[in-house]
Amino acid sequence: MTVLRRLRGDRGFLAGAVVALLMVLVAVAAPLLAAAAGQDYTTYHDNLLDSARGGVPLGRFGGLGAEHWLGVEPATGRDLFARVVYGARVSLGVAVGATLLQVLFGVLVGTAAGLGGRWADAALTRVVDLVLAVPSLVLAISLLAIVPTDWPRPLLLAAVIAILGWGGTARITRGETLSLRTRDYVAAARLSGAGRFRIARREIAPGLAAPVLTYAALLLPTNMISEAGLSFLGVGVRPPTPSWGQMLSTATTWFRADPMYVLVPGGLLFLTLLAFVLVANGLRRALDPRQSEVLR
Amino acid sequence: MRRIAPVVMAGTLLLAAGCDGSGGATSSSAAFDPATCQGGTLAVLNQGGISHLDPARLYTSGGGNIPSLLFRTLTTRNRQPGEAGAKPAPDLATDLGTPSDGARTWTYKLRDGIFFEDGTPITSADIKYGIERSFAPELPGGAPYLRDWLQDAADYQGPYKQPEGIKAIETPDDKTIVFKLRKPEGDFPYLATATQFAPVPKAKDKGVGYEAHPISSGPYMVESYQPKKSLALVRNPHWSGKIDSLRYACPDRIEVTSGLDAAVINQRLVSGAGPDADAVTTDAVVGPEQLAQLGNGGPLDKQVARGEFPATYYLAFNTKKAPFDNEKVREAISYAVNRTSVVNALGGSTVAGPSTTFLPPQKTLGHQPYDYFPAGDNGDPAKAKQALADAGVTNLTIELAHENDDSQGLGPKVAAAVQEALKQAGITVKLTAIDAATYRDVTGKPATQPGLSLQYWGADWPSGGPFLIPIFDGRQIIKAGGNFNLAQYDDPAVNAEIDAINALTDQSQAQARWGALDAKIGKLALTVPLAYEKDVYLFGKNVKNAVPDGWRGTYDLARISVK
Numbered sequence: 001m002t003v004l005r006r007l008r009g010d011r012g013f014l015a016g017a018v019v020a021l022l023m024v025l026v027a028v029a030a031p032l033l034a035a036a037a038g039q040d041y042t043t044y045h046d047n048l049l050d051s052a053r054g055g056v057p058l059g060r061f062g063g064l065g066a067e068h069w070l071g072v073e074p075a076t077g078r079d080l081f082a083r084v085v086y087g088a089r090v091s092l093g094v095a096v097g098a099t100l101l102q103v104l105f106g107v108l109v110g111t112a113a114g115l116g117g118r119w120a121d122a123a124l125t126r127v128v129d130l131v132l133a134v135p136s137l138v139l140a141i142s143l144l145a146i147v148p149t150d151w152p153r154p155l156l157l158a159a160v161i162a163i164l165g166w167g168g169t170a171r172i173t174r175g176e177t178l179s180l181r182t183r184d185y186v187a188a189a190r191l192s193g194a195g196r197f198r199i200a201r202r203e204i205a206p207g208l209a210a211p212v213l214t215y216a217a218l219l220l221p222t223n224m225i226s227e228a229g230l231s232f233l234g235v236g237v238r239p240p241t242p243s244w245g246q247m248l249s250t251a252t253t254w255f256r257a258d259p260m261y262v263l264v265p266g267g268l269l270f271l272t273l274l275a276f277v278l279v280a281n282g283l284r285r286a287l288d289p290r291q292s293e294v295l296r
Numbered sequence: 297m298r299r300i301a302p303v304v305m306a307g308t309l310l311l312a313a314g315c316d317g318s319g320g321a322t323s324s325s326a327a328f329d330p331a332t333c334q335g336g337t338l339a340v341l342n343q344g345g346i347s348h349l350d351p352a353r354l355y356t357s358g359g360g361n362i363p364s365l366l367f368r369t370l371t372t373r374n375r376q377p378g379e380a381g382a383k384p385a386p387d388l389a390t391d392l393g394t395p396s397d398g399a400r401t402w403t404y405k406l407r408d409g410i411f412f413e414d415g416t417p418i419t420s421a422d423i424k425y426g427i428e429r430s431f432a433p434e435l436p437g438g439a440p441y442l443r444d445w446l447q448d449a450a451d452y453q454g455p456y457k458q459p460e461g462i463k464a465i466e467t468p469d470d471k472t473i474v475f476k477l478r479k480p481e482g483d484f485p486y487l488a489t490a491t492q493f494a495p496v497p498k499a500k501d502k503g504v505g506y507e508a509h510p511i512s513s514g515p516y517m518v519e520s521y522q523p524k525k526s527l528a529l530v531r532n533p534h535w536s537g538k539i540d541s542l543r544y545a546c547p548d549r550i551e552v553t554s555g556l557d558a559a560v561i562n563q564r565l566v567s568g569a570g571p572d573a574d575a576v577t578t579d580a581v582v583g584p585e586q587l588a589q590l591g592n593g594g595p596l597d598k599q600v601a602r603g604e605f606p607a608t609y610y611l612a613f614n615t616k617k618a619p620f621d622n623e624k625v626r627e628a629i630s631y632a633v634n635r636t637s638v639v640n641a642l643g644g645s646t647v648a649g650p651s652t653t654f655l656p657p658q659k660t661l662g663h664q665p666y667d668y669f670p671a672g673d674n675g676d677p678a679k680a681k682q683a684l685a686d687a688g689v690t691n692l693t694i695e696l697a698h699e700n701d702d703s704q705g706l707g708p709k710v711a712a713a714v715q716e717a718l719k720q721a722g723i724t725v726k727l728t729a730i731d732a733a734t735y736r737d738v739t740g741k742p743a744t745q746p747g748l749s750l751q752y753w754g755a756d757w758p759s760g761g762p763f764l765i766p767i768f769d770g771r772q773i774i775k776a777g778g779n780f781n782l783a784q785y786d787d788p789a790v791n792a793e794i795d796a797i798n799a800l801t802d803q804s805q806a807q808a809r810w811g812a813l814d815a816k817i818g819k820l821a822l823t824v825p826l827a828y829e830k831d832v833y834l835f836g837k838n839v840k841n842a843v844p845d846g847w848r849g850t851y852d853l854a855r856i857s858v859k
Contacts, residue, residue, distance in 0.1 A: 054647075
């Protein structure tokens, strides 16, 4: 219970958690929110644009008003509120999916390396080194460019980000496993005849939870940046599906003419990233293995 | 008879654009006098690099903007604003050519006092040699018309492999050149503006290496050239304004820098810091950042040239593929498209306008207004649904092919606008993005051509022929690739009419018949015209006489002054 108590006393963590939770809620409830605003993310509103001036929204602050709560997108007139809430789904969904995959993969490979024999360890460690050494952005762009366009893009994005980013988790898990396996309680379990799988499951896994959770919390914002980056570069989700990175990419040509269009997705991305980083840092402080060692 | 792909143009340095002249440059050109405009250095800031400088390899409309500073051709564009500029004018020749044998033979006489940059006189043999080089497979890239038009030249492999040359081009003396065509071509004086008609001295030809320093016949010559990066031009001492009244050649020096981002170019032209005050661009059309500052009487309104290059953005059907073999389905899509959304996706009403005709609205092309599927600018989903019901089609799902980036106006933005409009009519559109570098190869080969694709067609010269022939002439369906008759439409009556109009040398008669032909074919809904192009280019605050010409829609570097 020390962990929870410490988290409750951590203001940074609390603020981050509230914002992060809010964003998750927004993503989950995107259709409801859009319906509440009476808008959807695909309908064009050409009548709200000043076509002669390149299609900037008419009115102040990007056409912000009672009809369109955050204004409309330049050049299309699509409702910006509906697009950012649906965009949250892609940004968060891809990041969460990629993180889960990375943790799953990294923990499996890391524990196998930590508990396996010398040869298994050497081989798996080299594989992890290889994954960490790959220029991931270049490879991600190539992978996403060659797959057929009718494959589900968000799943694909999550998979590609995960495939290129599980190395860190594997390394941390291996290190942690190596240190845990020398503990007295693990030795006791081994002496009493427990097999490797049982040791991994019953003795090692609980000890891994804290560092892996902390690392995963740090991975999540990194993965969000990856998704935004790939969408920004045009290999992310396909139109008309919105994502924050893709919106920012279009917004680069509009940042003077319609600042709202940059500020809304950019601000949300910044806020969400900050929130997740605060959560991760709070978790790390609360769960730090060295500190918990001292306390025990 | 290919379109001038903007890709090609960016790659070879020619910049698309045409003109109306009504906007034009205003106050800054008021004090302009061609007699006293000489001096200074003009900077050209461009996106696309100059990948080739060989006149045989350039694909230009009207001789190009930068190439026309180096190469004089038999004829050239008239370099006037408005409709007057959409006509050819004599350049190296004394007139626009004398047709005979029903426009199957064209005879030109050369001017006196024309020289290369080294002082050698230019002869008709140099022009013949320049054309022959453009047939060499080592020097690809030019417009393909001559190979089609000249007698028995279809298989000619260039002067390196076949030094005997092309028999259909005769040079009875140093001042005369005669072209023998296999069919009547009234548009020959327009084609003779292309850089393939520039003289090349055989003694100086280095084959593929010639473009490192092509021998100039125009007002400037190459000082230094780094392909795709930079080009510096200085005055050609053997060129004289007295025998070239169309090029004013005001700056003493011209420096082209390539590989810049369009937004950066336009921002630099707006700020005009240091040498940027004397700068122009030939390929960076104004972006939304600048459009927001235009038209309100601000200082930027004096630094903008507005023109129109005749070009159409359209949806192309493959009528050999279901469901587009069904005319009612094609009509439904014609009713459903929202041209306002498409125009906005292209950059708004300042840079594009809605179009229901395949020919863009320029009179020189013979444009006749028609709208057989009237749905207003915003589309009419109800009429579209009715057309589908008449066809007995329900739950229609189609695929739309487009380029994977928006720089040529055939990208996801326009595709998404079409997708949304068709959704209103109950048609589900799946978008298929194709890499822009291979887009033409995929759509131009009947075996790989998608059923529906976004397309663009620009005029090789301002006439109806190069607009309609490649798209609707049934004999132009090229199975091997490089096909533009995407409807795969072959009607003997239409083919015969095309031949009849080609034989006309009277442009006003030809215009009327091209327009009537377009209006006739339009009824079949073989394409869905979406929008026509408008061109808005900025220039630096010290630049004078930046008047868009009627042929290309952009200002002419040969007539700009920075003094």
